[in-house]
Amino acid sequence: MKINLLFLIIFSAFILGCSNTIELANYDMNDSSIDEHMSEGTQSESPDLLSAFYGFDSEAPTIASFFVCRGAAGKDASPVIFPYEVNLETLQAGDFQIVRSDGSVGTILCATPAPAFDFGELRTILLVGDYGSSSNQPATVEVIGNLLSIDNRVNFKGKTVDVTPLEDGPSIVLAEMVPSEEWELGKKATFLRFGGGNGCPEGTKQIVRVVWSGGITKPGGKEVDDVERLSYSVTIRNSKGDVSTIAPFALGDLGDGDNNHKLCLDVEGVPINVRFPRGLLTDPREDLNPETFIEVSTPQAK
Numbered sequence: 578m579k580i581n582l583l584f585l586i587i588f589s590a591f592i593l594g595c596s597n598t599i600e601l602a603n604y605d606m607n608d609s610s611i612d613e614h615m616s617e618g619t620q621s622e623s624p625d626l627l628s629a630f631y632g633f634d635s636e637a638p639t640i641a642s643f644f645v646c647r648g649a650a651g652k653d654a655s656p657v658i659f660p661y662e663v664n665l666e667t668l669q670a671g672d673f674q675i676v677r678s679d680g681s682v683g684t685i686l687c688a689t690p691a692p693a694f695d696f697g698e699l700r701t702i703l704l705v706g707d708y709g710s711s712s713n714q715p716a717t718v719e720v721i722g723n724l725l726s727i728d729n730r731v732n733f734k735g736k737t738v739d740v741t742p743l744e745d746g747p748s749i750v751l752a753e754m755v756p757s758e759e760w761e762l763g764k765k766a767t768f769l770r771f772g773g774g775n776g777c778p779e780g781t782k783q784i785v786r787v788v789w790s791g792g793i794t795k796p797g798g799k800e801v802d803d804v805e806r807l808s809y810s811v812t813i814r815n816s817k818g819d820v821s822t823i824a825p826f827a828l829g830d831l832g833d834g835d836n837n838h839k840l841c842l843d844v845e846g847v848p849i850n851v852r853f854p855r856g857l858l859t860d861p862r863e864d865l866n867p868e869t870f871i872e873v874s875t876p877q878a879k
């Protein structure tokens with residue numbers, strides 16, 4: 578099951594975004610050129626990276642070499658989550674460095690946002706390469722090249738984050754309000770299409786996007802259903818200041834194999850935080866999630 582699910586995710590990455598896969602061969606090892614992208618007022622400092630997750634240990638199937646990047650078969654894979662969405666024109670595999678627990682430096686073959694391509698999702702970048710094992714796991718990921726936010730105001734160069742170990746399950750690393758122009762109410766899931774997740778139903782009054790550190794499904798690889806929907810707990814403060822806890826009345830962004838869920842809410846008020854219990858979701862290796870809790874933020878820079 579692990580290999581079948583891994584194949585499905587890698588294949589979906591190809592279908593949804595192989596044109597956005599960036600290979601090391603195209604990278605200038607001295608630096609990334611960003612002059613043409615920089616906006617006036619570009620900030621030299623940015624928030625820290627949110628997470629890096631050691632998802633696969635040398636498990637990519639042979640077909641990955643054809644559909645993800647050359648030499649990907651039998652390699653490692655790790656999603657890295659940024660605080661802001663990334664400008665894909667400044668994304669290159671050589672922008673990243675992974676250091677193993679013994680201090681050695683791994684090799685990164687390619688970097689791709691696939692399959693997280695819906696509106697607001699371009700903060701998840703999947704790194705594929707040879708940079709770890711169960712006995713010598715990747716310890717840190719650092720951005721060593723000029724990699725900009727989607728609005729070209731933030732340069733992530735110099736940012737680093739510790740890597741979540743291979744045996745740990747995924748957790749929520751970001752919860753944010755989704756701007757109404759990105760809601761796509763009533764959109765059907767179209768798995769084999771760019772940005773393929775479903776939208777929230779008509780009647781939605783607000784949406785909270787939750788971003789997990791890695792890909793998430795039910796144990797065995799099936800998509801989530803009402804069991805997981807009702808397990809999400811959202812704390813809301815109403816106009817009178819009263820606080821209550823609700824479950825989303827629907828879930829969006831399903832059916833596309835990525836690490837995002839949209840919590841569709843049919844009540845007014847200000848979402849404060851999101852909680853999810855342990856043991857209901859797994860990454861593609863079948864590692865169960867811990868209990869996870871996070872504050873809800875306003876939309877990040879675009």
